[in-house]
Amino acid sequence: MRTGPRHPKRAMVTGLTVAAMAVASTVTLTAEATPSYAAACNGYVGLTFDDGPSTSNTPKLLSALGQNGLRATMFNEGQYAAAYPAQVRAQAQAGMWIGNHSYTHPHLTQQSRSRIDSEISRTQQAIANAGGGxxxxxxxxxxxxxxxxxxxxxKYGLTQIIWNVDSQDWNGASTDAIVQANARLTNGQVILMHEWAANTLAAIPRIAQGLAGRGLCAGMISPQTGRAVAPN
Structure with missing residues (x-):
């Protein structure tokens, strides 16, 4: 695995690509998940936000997503889920999907099996205890x-999700660049973003407009295929 340059919080991998299979479907969006300018979905993409939750960023992100008719998968760190359980509940109540992003964000490939197990299992428990399922x-x-x-x-019944497109928000990408990264998404693909990135927050209205203009909607990530699909 290649890692990108280290930013003030942490480095992330760039250039990882998951092969996408072309699957198209058309459904009518439910009212609570429908941007005012979109009527139907001809495909789905997976918007993902890593490193939450927090009291400073999660409420603003959930508000922006809700105002723009978007749902997303939140890959939470266990240490923050344990510290801010109300924010985990807020994510779930807002219709977001919640994933496991380890407990302390270590380089797992450098850890023992027991440490890896601890990182994953404690996060499963922290998120469940907080009301995130x-x-x-x-x-x-x-x-x-x-x-x-x-x-x-x-062992814990988890499906590994990397990403097809890296927004580079962790690396200081501009709002325009983040919007452009989302514009590269095709049906079934997943994009990496972070809940603490101010430019990502600013990009959300334009991301919603861009997806709607291409007939794409924000979907859930299937545990069976790892691809974005229509929400349940």
Whole structure:
């Protein structure tokens, strides 16, 4: 795995690509998830936000997503889920999907199996205890994975989710660049974003407009395929 340059919070992997299979479907959006300018979906993409929750960023992100008719998958760190359970509940109540992003965001491929197990299991418990349900999706920190990490994921019934498009918001990408990254998404694909990135927050209205203009809607990530699909 290649890692990108380190930013003030942490480095992330760039350039990872998950092959996308072309699957198109058309459904009418439900009212609570429908941007005012979109009537139907001809495909779905997975918007993902790592590193939450927090009292400073989560409320603003949920508000922006809700105002623009978007749902997303929140890959939460266990340490923050334990510290801010009300924000986990807020994510769930807002219709977001909640995934596991480890407890302390270590480089898992450098850890022992027991440490990997602890990082994953404690996060499963922290999110469940906070009212976020039991995650079915796992995003390894930095996108770094190996057979041991994948074996522990399987033990907890988790599907590993990397990404097709990296917004580069962790690397100081501008709002325009983040909007352009989302514009590269095609049906079934997943994009990496972060809940603490101010430019990402600013980009959300334009992301919603861009997706609607291409007949794409924000979907859930299937635990079976790892692809974005129509919400349940």
């Amino acid at each position: 039991t995650p079915k999706l796992f995003r390894p920190p930095y996108g770094e994975t190996n057979s041991t990490v994948q074996s522990v994921e399987a």
